[in-house]
Amino acid sequence: MTPLAPAPGPPTPAPTFDWTAFWASFAEFFLRFEVLFNVLGIIAMAVLLRILLHFVIRRVVNRVVSGVKKRQNVEDTQSIVASPLAAVRVVQRTRTLGSVLNNVVSVVIVIVALLLVVTAIDANIIGSFALITAALGAGLGFGAQNIVKDVLNGLFMVAEDQLGVGDVVDVGEATGVVEAVGIRVTQIRDVDGTLWFVRNGEILRVGNKSQGWARVIIDLPAPYHSDVAAVQETMLATAKAMANSPQWRRKVLEKPEIWGLESISAEALVIRLVMKTRTADQWDVARELRLQLKQALDDSGVNLPALNRVVLDNGARSGRVQEPTTAEKR
Numbered sequence: 181m182t183p184l185a186p187a188p189g190p191p192t193p194a195p196t197f198d199w200t201a202f203w204a205s206f207a208e209f210f211l212r213f214e215v216l217f218n219v220l221g222i223i224a225m226a227v228l229l230r231i232l233l234h235f236v237i238r239r240v241v242n243r244v245v246s247g248v249k250k251r252q253n254v255e256d257t258q259s260i261v262a263s264p265l266a267a268v269r270v271v272q273r274t275r276t277l278g279s280v281l282n283n284v285v286s287v288v289i290v291i292v293a294l295l296l297v298v299t300a301i302d303a304n305i306i307g308s309f310a311l312i313t314a315a316l317g318a319g320l321g322f323g324a325q326n327i328v329k330d331v332l333n334g335l336f337m338v339a340e341d342q343l344g345v346g347d348v349v350d351v352g353e354a355t356g357v358v359e360a361v362g363i364r365v366t367q368i369r370d371v372d373g374t375l376w377f378v379r380n381g382e383i384l385r386v387g388n389k390s391q392g393w394a395r396v397i398i399d400l401p402a403p404y405h406s407d408v409a410a411v412q413e414t415m416l417a418t419a420k421a422m423a424n425s426p427q428w429r430r431k432v433l434e435k436p437e438i439w440g441l442e443s444i445s446a447e448a449l450v451i452r453l454v455m456k457t458r459t460a461d462q463w464d465v466a467r468e469l470r471l472q473l474k475q476a477l478d479d480s481g482v483n484l485p486a487l488n489r490v491v492l493d494n495g496a497r498s499g500r501v502q503e504p505t506t507a508e509k510r
Contacts, residue, residue, distance in 0.1 A: 218300040226293035233285045241278035276344040276361045280334070283363045326381055330364040334380035337361070342386045348460060350387035354378050393433055394462035396455040398469060401448035403485050408449060411482055412438045415453050418476040422469060423455065431461040448485045 336342075338361060343349050347358045349368065356370035366383070368376045402411045419436035422428055436455040443450040453473075457465045477484065 215301055219297050222293055222296045222300060226289050230286060230289050233289075234282055237278050237281050237285070241274050244274045275346065276338055276358075279345060279361050280338050280363060287363070326379075327364065329381035330379050332381075333383065334361065334363050334366070337366075337380060337383070337386070341391075343388055344390075347388055347390040349389065351378055351383050352385060353382075390459040392459065394457050394459045396457055396462050396466045396469060398453040398455075398466065398473065399442055399450050400453065400473060401450050401485055402482060404446065404449055406449070406482055408441070408451070410480070411477070412440075412451055414476050414480050414482070415451065415473060418472050419453055419455060419469060422472055428465065428468065431458050431465055433457060 338344075343358055343361065343366070345358055345361060348356065349358055351366075351368065354368045354370060354376035356368045356376070358366065359369050359375070360367040362380075364380060366378050366380055368378060370376060398415075400411075400415065402408065416436060416438050423432040423436055432455060434456040436453060439452040439454055441449055442452040453469075455465065455469065
């Protein structure tokens with residue numbers, strides 16, 4: 181007998197598409213792109229905010245500087261004549277505050293943007309690493325003491341108007357023109373063109389040669405047997421004529437003075453002449469005054485003695501300080 185064929189079973193159902201898994205994978209894919217878009221958006225907003233704030237700070241600084249110069253009807257800072265002490269410091273302090281604010285804005289925006297980016301990636305990251313962050317903060321606190329010291333000292337220097345952009349300063353290790361004041365480092369350009377980066381926390385003293393006024397000191401040796409009164413009269417007349425000349429009148433603040441005999445020796449009588457000038461102009465005035473004094477003494481028949489040694493005083497050493505250029509004066 182032929183065996184019977186097995187009875188047909190139930191039909192195999194056709195495969196169906198798993199929409200649940202599809203939408204779950206699509207949501208996960210979209211979530212990843214959403215995080216990426218959020219991160220890119222935070223970075224873009226931080227960059228735009230930094231550009232906007234720097235633009236606002238620059239506009240405010242330029243408006244203050246231009247307003248002062250417009251009221252004084254001058255082109256550069258050192259030419260301010262009406263209330264020179266206050267007006268010059270307004271310009272220089274405004275520029276310095278603008279430089280510091282730009283640095284502070286950049287640092288704050290970067291820190292906030294990094295925190296927002298981490299939060300956008302995973303909101304639980306900051307909470308999970310809170311304990312580790314506290315431990316790292318405590319450990320780094322000892323190493324970051326110098327950084328905190330630099331920042332605080334820099335802010336105090338700016339707030340107390342110890343120095344400003346364009347000032348000629350002596351901070352001990354570096355002497356020259358201040359080019360930039362940051363929240364941690366001050367940049368000083370010396371007479372050789374070297375740019376010194378001085379940590380604010382290491383600045384223990386500041387000798388500012390650009391605040392208020394400067395003084396030209398000329399110690400002129402005369403022969404021991406010369407007529408001191410006649411030599412002093414010639415020196416004072418020459419200095420007054422120079423101070424009243426149109427070329428130098430703007431740079432001289434007060435009438436020159438003879439302070440008398442500075443020293444007496446067997447070789448010469450040293451007579452001191454002083455003249456108060458505007459800051460950053462004392463070197464030009466001193467060079468011209470020496471030239472005119474030499475010509476005047478030659479005309480009067482006074483021959484300067486040949487000294488066996490030369491002693492440099494503070495006035496002579498000041499010649500090594502870099503004089504601000506036209507661009508730095510602006």
